[in-house]
Amino acid sequence: MFKVHPVPAHRLPELLRAMPKAELHIHIEGSLEPEMIFALARRNGVALPYASVEALRAAYAFTDLQSFLDIYYAGASVLLKEQDFFDMAWAYFEKAAADNVVRAELFFDPQTHTARGVPMAVVINGLHRACVDAGSQLGISADLILCFLRHLSEEDAFATLEQALPFRDRFIGVGLDSSEVGHPPEKFARVFARCAELGLHLVAHAGEEGPPAYIWSALDVLKVERIDHGVQSAKDPALMARLAKERTPLTVCPLSNQKLCVFPDLKDHNLRTLLDAGLCATLNSDDPAYFGGYLNENFLQTFAALHLSTQHAWTLAHNSIEASFAPAVDKQRWTHQLNQTFERFVEHDY
Ligand code: HPA
Ligand code: ZN
Numbered sequence: 001m002f003k004v005h006p007v008p009a010h011r012l013p014e015l016l017r018a019m020p021k022a023e024l025h026i027h028i029e030g031s032l033e034p035e036m037i038f039a040l041a042r043r044n045g046v047a048l049p050y051a052s053v054e055a056l057r058a059a060y061a062f063t064d065l066q067s068f069l070d071i072y073y074a075g076a077s078v079l080l081k082e083q084d085f086f087d088m089a090w091a092y093f094e095k096a097a098a099d100n101v102v103r104a105e106l107f108f109d110p111q112t113h114t115a116r117g118v119p120m121a122v123v124i125n126g127l128h129r130a131c132v133d134a135g136s137q138l139g140i141s142a143d144l145i146l147c148f149l150r151h152l153s154e155e156d157a158f159a160t161l162e163q164a165l166p167f168r169d170r171f172i173g174v175g176l177d178s179s180e181v182g183h184p185p186e187k188f189a190r191v192f193a194r195c196a197e198l199g200l201h202l203v204a205h206a207g208e209e210g211p212p213a214y215i216w217s218a219l220d221v222l223k224v225e226r227i228d229h230g231v232q233s234a235k236d237p238a239l240m241a242r243l244a245k246e247r248t249p250l251t252v253c254p255l256s257n258q259k260l261c262v263f264p265d266l267k268d269h270n271l272r273t274l275l276d277a278g279l280c281a282t283l284n285s286d287d288p289a290y291f292g293g294y295l296n297e298n299f300l301q302t303f304a305a306l307h308l309s310t311q312h313a314w315t316l317a318h319n320s321i322e323a324s325f326a327p328a329v330d331k332q333r334w335t336h337q338l339n340q341t342f343e344r345f346v347e348h349d350y
Contacts, residue, residue, distance in 0.1 A: 005346040006310045015345050016299040016313055020337045022103035022320035023096060023284055023295050025228050025251035027147075027177065028127065029076045029109055030287025031092040040078035040087075049074065060290055065209050065260050066179055068290060076112050085126025093134040093142065095288075099296040102334050103324050104134070104142045107175055111149045111160055120163040128170045141326055145203065147175040148191065150183040157191045165198075172325055173201030175228065176218075180210040185218040192222040201225055201325050203251075207232035209262060212239050219248065226251060226323060231262065233279075234270045244278040249323030254302040255293050256286035266305035275312055282320040314342055 007015055034053045041048050050056040056075075062068040079085060089106065096104055106127065113123050124144070131142040146164055148157040164171065174195045176188055185204055192202055206218040208229035215233050218224045219242075230250035233239045243250070252274065258266045274281040283302065288294045293301065299316075302308065321334045 004311045004314045004342055007345045011345060012303060012310060012313065013300055015310065015341070016303060017296050018100060018345075019313065019317045019341050020100050020102045020321075020334050021295065021317045022105070022282070022324040022326070022334070023101050024105050024226070024249070024282055024320060024323060025107070025253055025284035025286055026092070026104065027072075027107045027109065027287050028089055028092060029079070029112065030072060030291075031095075031289050032075050032078075032088055033091070033289045034075075036088065036091060037075050037078050040080075040084055044078060044080045044084070046078045046080070048078070060259075062260050062290075068260055068287070069178060072287065072290060073112055076109070077116065079113060080116075080118060080122075082122045082126040082129075085123055086130045089127050089130030090133065092288075093130060093138055093140055095294045096134075097138040097140055099294055101140060101295060102337070103321070103326050103330070104140055105145055105172070105325060106131070106142065107145050107147045107177065109147050109149060109177065110164065111152060111156065114160065114163065120160075120167065124164065124167045124170050128167075141330060143325065144171040145173045145175050145201070146171045147177040148188060149178040150176050150187065150205075151179040154188050154191050157188060158194070161191060161194065168198070171200075173203060175202075176204035176206075176222070177228070180205060180208055180214065184210070184214050185224075186221045189221050192224075196223060203228055205229055208257075209260075212236035215239060225249075225325075229253065229257070231257060231270055231274070234273055240277055240279070243280075247280045247322075249280040249282055249319065250274060251284050251323070252281050253284045253286035253291075253298070254305075255291045255298050259291045266301060269302065269306060271302060272306050272308060272312070275315060280319045280323055281316070282323050283316050310342075314338070 034056045134140040134142045202224045203226045204218040204224045205228040207215040226249040228251045254269050263269045285295050321331050
Protein backbone atom coordinates (compact mmCIF):
# COMPACT_ATOMS: atom_id res chain seq x y z
CA MET A 1 0.00 0.00 0.00
CA PHE A 2 1.13 3.52 -0.84
CA LYS A 3 1.98 5.33 2.41
CA VAL A 4 0.05 8.54 2.31
CA HIS A 5 1.15 11.72 4.10
CA PRO A 6 -1.90 13.55 5.38
CA VAL A 7 -2.68 16.83 3.65
CA PRO A 8 -4.18 19.70 5.66
CA ALA A 9 -7.96 19.45 5.96
CA HIS A 10 -8.55 22.55 3.84
CA ARG A 11 -6.68 20.99 0.90
CA LEU A 12 -8.45 17.61 1.01
CA PRO A 13 -11.36 18.72 -1.27
CA GLU A 14 -8.85 19.85 -3.90
CA LEU A 15 -7.07 16.50 -3.69
CA LEU A 16 -10.36 14.58 -3.94
CA ARG A 17 -11.22 16.49 -7.12
CA ALA A 18 -7.76 16.12 -8.65
CA MET A 19 -7.09 12.44 -8.06
CA PRO A 20 -7.62 10.10 -11.02
CA LYS A 21 -10.45 7.64 -10.35
CA ALA A 22 -12.69 5.02 -11.92
CA GLU A 23 -16.47 5.13 -11.80
CA LEU A 24 -17.89 1.59 -11.74
CA HIS A 25 -21.53 2.15 -10.76
CA ILE A 26 -23.31 4.65 -12.97
CA HIS A 27 -26.62 3.90 -14.69
CA ILE A 28 -26.36 6.00 -17.81
CA GLU A 29 -30.15 6.53 -17.84
CA GLY A 30 -29.67 7.95 -14.34
CA SER A 31 -27.49 10.73 -15.79
CA LEU A 32 -30.44 12.20 -17.72
CA GLU A 33 -30.86 15.71 -16.30
CA PRO A 34 -34.40 17.18 -16.23
CA GLU A 35 -33.36 19.79 -18.83
CA MET A 36 -32.28 17.05 -21.23
CA ILE A 37 -35.45 15.03 -20.53
CA PHE A 38 -37.52 18.04 -21.61
CA ALA A 39 -35.29 18.80 -24.63
CA LEU A 40 -35.53 15.19 -25.85
CA ALA A 41 -39.27 15.07 -25.20
CA ARG A 42 -39.66 18.13 -27.45
CA ARG A 43 -37.28 16.74 -30.10
CA ASN A 44 -39.12 13.41 -30.19
CA GLY A 45 -42.71 14.59 -29.63
CA VAL A 46 -43.05 12.60 -26.40
CA ALA A 47 -45.63 13.81 -23.85
CA LEU A 48 -44.42 14.02 -20.24
CA PRO A 49 -46.66 13.88 -17.14
CA TYR A 50 -44.82 16.97 -15.74
CA ALA A 51 -45.49 20.58 -16.77
CA SER A 52 -41.93 21.87 -16.41
CA VAL A 53 -38.34 21.11 -15.47
CA GLU A 54 -39.09 22.52 -12.02
CA ALA A 55 -42.17 20.32 -11.59
CA LEU A 56 -40.15 17.25 -12.55
CA ARG A 57 -37.33 18.15 -10.19
CA ALA A 58 -39.85 18.73 -7.41
CA ALA A 59 -40.94 15.08 -7.81
CA TYR A 60 -37.43 13.90 -6.85
CA ALA A 61 -38.35 13.27 -3.22
CA PHE A 62 -37.82 9.56 -2.81
CA THR A 63 -38.74 7.34 0.10
CA ASP A 64 -37.21 4.07 -1.14
CA LEU A 65 -35.79 2.40 -4.25
CA GLN A 66 -39.18 1.78 -5.91
CA SER A 67 -40.31 5.40 -5.54
CA PHE A 68 -37.17 6.38 -7.47
CA LEU A 69 -37.45 3.66 -10.13
CA ASP A 70 -40.97 4.76 -11.09
CA ILE A 71 -39.68 8.25 -11.98
CA TYR A 72 -36.40 6.97 -13.48
CA TYR A 73 -38.25 4.74 -16.00
CA ALA A 74 -40.63 7.62 -16.86
CA GLY A 75 -37.61 9.87 -17.54
CA ALA A 76 -36.01 7.26 -19.82
CA SER A 77 -39.14 7.18 -22.01
CA VAL A 78 -37.89 10.19 -24.02
CA LEU A 79 -34.99 8.17 -25.48
CA LEU A 80 -35.87 6.98 -28.97
CA LYS A 81 -33.05 7.58 -31.47
CA GLU A 82 -29.40 6.58 -31.59
CA GLN A 83 -28.45 10.25 -31.25
CA ASP A 84 -30.48 10.50 -28.00
CA PHE A 85 -28.43 7.71 -26.44
CA PHE A 86 -25.22 9.31 -27.70
CA ASP A 87 -26.16 12.77 -26.36
CA MET A 88 -27.08 11.37 -22.93
CA ALA A 89 -23.79 9.45 -22.58
CA TRP A 90 -21.74 12.35 -23.96
CA ALA A 91 -23.17 14.76 -21.40
CA TYR A 92 -22.12 12.28 -18.69
CA PHE A 93 -18.60 11.90 -20.10
CA GLU A 94 -18.06 15.67 -20.16
CA LYS A 95 -18.93 15.83 -16.45
CA ALA A 96 -16.81 12.75 -15.71
CA ALA A 97 -13.80 14.32 -17.45
CA ALA A 98 -14.20 17.43 -15.26
CA ASP A 99 -14.19 15.10 -12.21
CA ASN A 100 -10.90 13.46 -13.34
CA VAL A 101 -12.57 10.13 -14.07
CA VAL A 102 -10.08 8.10 -16.13
CA ARG A 103 -12.21 4.97 -16.41
CA ALA A 104 -16.01 4.57 -16.57
CA GLU A 105 -18.02 1.36 -16.73
CA LEU A 106 -21.56 2.35 -17.72
CA PHE A 107 -24.64 0.33 -16.83
CA PHE A 108 -27.49 0.48 -19.30
CA ASP A 109 -31.01 -1.01 -19.08
CA PRO A 110 -31.94 -2.24 -22.59
CA GLN A 111 -35.29 -3.71 -21.51
CA THR A 112 -36.50 -0.23 -20.55
CA HIS A 113 -36.06 0.73 -24.20
CA THR A 114 -36.79 -2.44 -26.18
CA ALA A 115 -40.12 -2.75 -24.31
CA ARG A 116 -41.06 0.61 -25.92
CA GLY A 117 -40.11 -0.63 -29.40
CA VAL A 118 -36.63 0.90 -29.53
CA PRO A 119 -34.32 -1.54 -31.32
CA MET A 120 -31.34 -2.96 -29.39
CA ALA A 121 -29.04 -1.67 -32.15
CA VAL A 122 -30.18 1.92 -31.54
CA VAL A 123 -29.43 1.66 -27.80
CA ILE A 124 -26.06 -0.06 -28.05
CA ASN A 125 -24.73 1.82 -31.08
CA GLY A 126 -25.51 5.25 -29.62
CA LEU A 127 -23.89 4.43 -26.28
CA HIS A 128 -20.93 2.70 -27.90
CA ARG A 129 -20.18 5.66 -30.16
CA ALA A 130 -20.08 7.92 -27.09
CA CYS A 131 -17.67 5.49 -25.36
CA VAL A 132 -15.35 5.55 -28.39
CA ASP A 133 -15.41 9.37 -28.52
CA ALA A 134 -14.82 9.56 -24.75
CA GLY A 135 -11.57 7.70 -25.35
CA SER A 136 -10.40 9.73 -28.32
CA GLN A 137 -11.60 13.19 -27.25
CA LEU A 138 -11.58 13.15 -23.44
CA GLY A 139 -9.01 10.48 -22.59
CA ILE A 140 -11.60 8.45 -20.65
CA SER A 141 -11.45 4.67 -21.03
CA ALA A 142 -15.11 3.57 -21.17
CA ASP A 143 -17.05 0.33 -21.54
CA LEU A 144 -20.66 -0.80 -21.26
CA ILE A 145 -22.30 -3.31 -18.89
CA LEU A 146 -25.76 -4.56 -19.87
CA CYS A 147 -28.13 -4.84 -16.91
CA PHE A 148 -31.08 -7.22 -16.69
CA LEU A 149 -34.16 -5.86 -14.92
CA ARG A 150 -34.78 -8.18 -11.99
CA HIS A 151 -38.50 -7.36 -11.67
CA LEU A 152 -38.94 -9.06 -15.07
CA SER A 153 -38.58 -12.79 -15.71
CA GLU A 154 -35.43 -14.78 -16.42
CA GLU A 155 -37.01 -15.70 -19.74
CA ASP A 156 -37.16 -11.99 -20.60
CA ALA A 157 -33.50 -11.67 -19.61
CA PHE A 158 -32.60 -14.56 -21.95
CA ALA A 159 -34.50 -12.88 -24.81
CA THR A 160 -32.64 -9.63 -24.11
CA LEU A 161 -29.29 -11.43 -24.13
CA GLU A 162 -30.21 -13.01 -27.46
CA GLN A 163 -31.02 -9.58 -28.94
CA ALA A 164 -27.73 -8.17 -27.66
CA LEU A 165 -25.46 -10.97 -28.88
CA PRO A 166 -24.99 -9.51 -32.39
CA PHE A 167 -23.28 -6.64 -30.47
CA ARG A 168 -21.24 -8.91 -28.19
CA ASP A 169 -18.06 -6.89 -28.83
CA ARG A 170 -19.77 -3.68 -27.64
CA PHE A 171 -20.35 -4.60 -23.98
CA ILE A 172 -17.96 -6.22 -21.52
CA GLY A 173 -20.32 -7.63 -18.94
CA VAL A 174 -23.79 -8.02 -17.49
CA GLY A 175 -25.39 -6.79 -14.28
CA LEU A 176 -28.67 -7.05 -12.40
CA ASP A 177 -30.67 -4.01 -11.29
CA SER A 178 -34.16 -2.61 -10.57
CA SER A 179 -36.48 -3.65 -7.68
CA GLU A 180 -34.37 -5.79 -5.35
CA VAL A 181 -36.57 -7.09 -2.53
CA GLY A 182 -38.57 -10.13 -3.68
CA HIS A 183 -36.29 -10.69 -6.69
CA PRO A 184 -33.25 -12.56 -5.32
CA PRO A 185 -30.18 -13.17 -7.46
CA GLU A 186 -30.92 -16.91 -7.82
CA LYS A 187 -33.91 -16.03 -10.01
CA PHE A 188 -31.28 -15.33 -12.71
CA ALA A 189 -28.96 -18.33 -12.13
CA ARG A 190 -29.29 -19.80 -15.64
CA VAL A 191 -28.88 -16.60 -17.62
CA PHE A 192 -25.80 -15.61 -15.58
CA ALA A 193 -24.32 -19.09 -16.17
CA ARG A 194 -24.81 -18.56 -19.90
CA CYS A 195 -23.17 -15.12 -19.71
CA ALA A 196 -20.19 -16.67 -17.91
CA GLU A 197 -19.83 -19.17 -20.79
CA LEU A 198 -19.83 -16.23 -23.18
CA GLY A 199 -16.86 -14.73 -21.33
CA LEU A 200 -18.79 -11.74 -20.03
CA HIS A 201 -17.89 -10.04 -16.75
CA LEU A 202 -20.57 -10.55 -14.08
CA VAL A 203 -21.81 -8.06 -11.48
CA ALA A 204 -25.10 -7.66 -9.60
CA HIS A 205 -26.85 -5.19 -7.35
CA ALA A 206 -27.21 -6.90 -3.96
CA GLY A 207 -27.66 -5.67 -0.42
CA GLU A 208 -28.85 -2.18 -1.34
CA GLU A 209 -32.23 -2.68 0.37
CA GLY A 210 -32.16 -6.49 0.30
CA PRO A 211 -30.69 -8.75 3.01
CA PRO A 212 -27.12 -10.11 3.27
CA ALA A 213 -28.51 -13.44 1.94
CA TYR A 214 -28.82 -11.77 -1.48
CA ILE A 215 -25.11 -10.91 -1.40
CA TRP A 216 -24.23 -14.52 -0.54
CA SER A 217 -26.31 -15.80 -3.48
CA ALA A 218 -24.93 -13.18 -5.88
CA LEU A 219 -21.47 -14.54 -4.98
CA ASP A 220 -22.23 -18.26 -4.77
CA VAL A 221 -25.03 -18.74 -7.31
CA LEU A 222 -24.42 -15.98 -9.88
CA LYS A 223 -20.64 -16.01 -9.27
CA VAL A 224 -20.32 -12.27 -9.70
CA GLU A 225 -16.96 -10.50 -9.60
CA ARG A 226 -18.27 -7.34 -7.91
CA ILE A 227 -21.26 -6.47 -5.74
CA ASP A 228 -23.13 -3.25 -6.55
CA HIS A 229 -24.01 -1.40 -3.32
CA GLY A 230 -23.53 -4.28 -0.85
CA VAL A 231 -23.89 -1.95 2.13
CA GLN A 232 -26.13 -4.44 3.98
CA SER A 233 -23.09 -6.75 4.31
CA ALA A 234 -22.21 -4.84 7.49
CA LYS A 235 -25.08 -6.74 9.18
CA ASP A 236 -23.30 -10.09 8.66
CA PRO A 237 -19.82 -10.53 10.20
CA ALA A 238 -19.11 -13.78 8.31
CA LEU A 239 -19.93 -12.07 5.03
CA MET A 240 -17.73 -9.09 5.94
CA ALA A 241 -14.84 -11.47 6.65
CA ARG A 242 -15.31 -13.22 3.33
CA LEU A 243 -15.54 -9.99 1.31
CA ALA A 244 -12.38 -8.70 2.97
CA LYS A 245 -10.48 -11.97 2.45
CA GLU A 246 -11.47 -12.32 -1.21
CA ARG A 247 -11.31 -8.58 -1.87
CA THR A 248 -14.59 -8.72 -3.73
CA PRO A 249 -15.23 -5.09 -4.67
CA LEU A 250 -18.35 -3.25 -3.48
CA THR A 251 -19.47 -0.32 -5.63
CA VAL A 252 -20.90 1.92 -2.91
CA CYS A 253 -23.04 4.99 -3.75
CA PRO A 254 -23.45 7.20 -0.66
CA LEU A 255 -25.66 10.00 -2.06
CA SER A 256 -27.93 7.37 -3.63
CA ASN A 257 -28.20 5.56 -0.29
CA GLN A 258 -29.06 8.81 1.46
CA LYS A 259 -31.66 9.89 -1.13
CA LEU A 260 -33.34 6.43 -1.13
CA CYS A 261 -33.37 6.40 2.70
CA VAL A 262 -31.10 3.35 3.02
CA PHE A 263 -29.35 5.46 5.68
CA PRO A 264 -31.29 8.27 7.39
CA ASP A 265 -28.39 10.69 6.91
CA LEU A 266 -25.02 10.70 5.14
CA LYS A 267 -23.43 10.85 8.62
CA ASP A 268 -24.91 7.39 9.28
CA HIS A 269 -23.38 5.82 6.15
CA ASN A 270 -21.18 2.77 6.77
CA LEU A 271 -18.49 3.43 4.13
CA ARG A 272 -15.85 4.06 6.81
CA THR A 273 -16.76 0.75 8.51
CA LEU A 274 -16.43 -1.12 5.21
CA LEU A 275 -13.05 0.46 4.41
CA ASP A 276 -11.64 0.03 7.90
CA ALA A 277 -12.65 -3.67 7.81
CA GLY A 278 -10.40 -4.05 4.75
CA LEU A 279 -13.10 -4.44 2.10
CA CYS A 280 -12.39 -3.26 -1.44
CA ALA A 281 -15.09 -0.56 -1.28
CA THR A 282 -15.31 2.00 -4.07
CA LEU A 283 -17.30 5.23 -4.29
CA ASN A 284 -19.72 5.93 -7.15
CA SER A 285 -22.66 8.15 -8.17
CA ASP A 286 -25.33 5.55 -9.23
CA ASP A 287 -27.90 7.96 -10.79
CA PRO A 288 -26.25 11.38 -10.49
CA ALA A 289 -29.03 13.42 -12.13
CA TYR A 290 -31.51 12.11 -9.54
CA PHE A 291 -29.40 11.91 -6.39
CA GLY A 292 -27.83 15.35 -6.25
CA GLY A 293 -24.35 14.92 -7.58
CA TYR A 294 -21.75 13.41 -9.87
CA LEU A 295 -18.68 11.56 -8.66
CA ASN A 296 -16.70 14.40 -7.09
CA GLU A 297 -19.80 15.66 -5.29
CA ASN A 298 -20.19 12.17 -3.80
CA PHE A 299 -16.56 12.28 -2.64
CA LEU A 300 -16.81 15.80 -1.19
CA GLN A 301 -20.07 15.29 0.70
CA THR A 302 -19.14 11.82 1.99
CA PHE A 303 -15.70 12.91 3.21
CA ALA A 304 -17.24 15.90 4.99
CA ALA A 305 -20.01 13.84 6.61
CA LEU A 306 -17.80 10.94 7.72
CA HIS A 307 -14.59 12.91 8.39
CA LEU A 308 -12.60 10.57 6.15
CA SER A 309 -8.83 10.98 5.80
CA THR A 310 -6.21 11.43 3.09
CA GLN A 311 -5.48 7.70 3.45
CA HIS A 312 -9.15 6.89 2.80
CA ALA A 313 -9.01 9.07 -0.32
CA TRP A 314 -6.05 7.18 -1.73
CA THR A 315 -7.59 3.82 -0.81
CA LEU A 316 -10.92 4.63 -2.51
CA ALA A 317 -9.24 5.82 -5.71
CA HIS A 318 -6.86 2.85 -5.70
CA ASN A 319 -9.71 0.40 -5.02
CA SER A 320 -11.64 1.84 -7.98
CA ILE A 321 -8.71 1.20 -10.30
CA GLU A 322 -8.09 -2.29 -8.86
CA ALA A 323 -11.79 -3.21 -9.14
CA SER A 324 -12.22 -2.03 -12.73
CA PHE A 325 -12.31 -4.40 -15.69
CA ALA A 326 -9.69 -2.37 -17.57
CA PRO A 327 -6.50 -3.95 -18.96
CA ALA A 328 -3.62 -4.35 -16.46
CA VAL A 329 -1.37 -1.88 -18.30
CA ASP A 330 -3.99 0.85 -17.94
CA LYS A 331 -4.44 0.08 -14.24
CA GLN A 332 -0.67 0.42 -13.73
CA ARG A 333 -0.62 3.76 -15.53
CA TRP A 334 -3.52 5.17 -13.50
CA THR A 335 -2.02 3.93 -10.23
CA HIS A 336 1.20 5.73 -11.12
CA GLN A 337 -0.78 8.92 -11.89
CA LEU A 338 -2.64 8.52 -8.60
CA ASN A 339 0.58 8.27 -6.60
CA GLN A 340 2.06 11.26 -8.44
CA THR A 341 -1.03 13.34 -7.59
CA PHE A 342 -0.65 12.54 -3.90
CA GLU A 343 3.10 13.28 -3.97
CA ARG A 344 2.43 16.64 -5.62
CA PHE A 345 0.01 17.62 -2.83
CA VAL A 346 2.46 16.65 -0.09
CA GLU A 347 5.38 18.49 -1.73
CA HIS A 348 3.34 21.68 -1.94
CA ASP A 349 2.91 21.63 1.84
CA TYR A 350 6.57 22.30 2.51
N1 HPA B 1 -30.75 0.06 -7.66
C1 HPA B 1 -31.44 -0.74 -8.45
N2 HPA B 1 -31.73 -0.44 -9.70
C2 HPA B 1 -31.35 0.73 -10.19
C3 HPA B 1 -30.64 1.60 -9.41
C4 HPA B 1 -30.31 1.25 -8.07
O1 HPA B 1 -29.66 1.98 -7.30
N3 HPA B 1 -30.40 2.69 -10.19
C5 HPA B 1 -30.94 2.45 -11.40
N4 HPA B 1 -31.52 1.25 -11.40
ZN1 ZN C 1 -27.32 1.14 -9.17
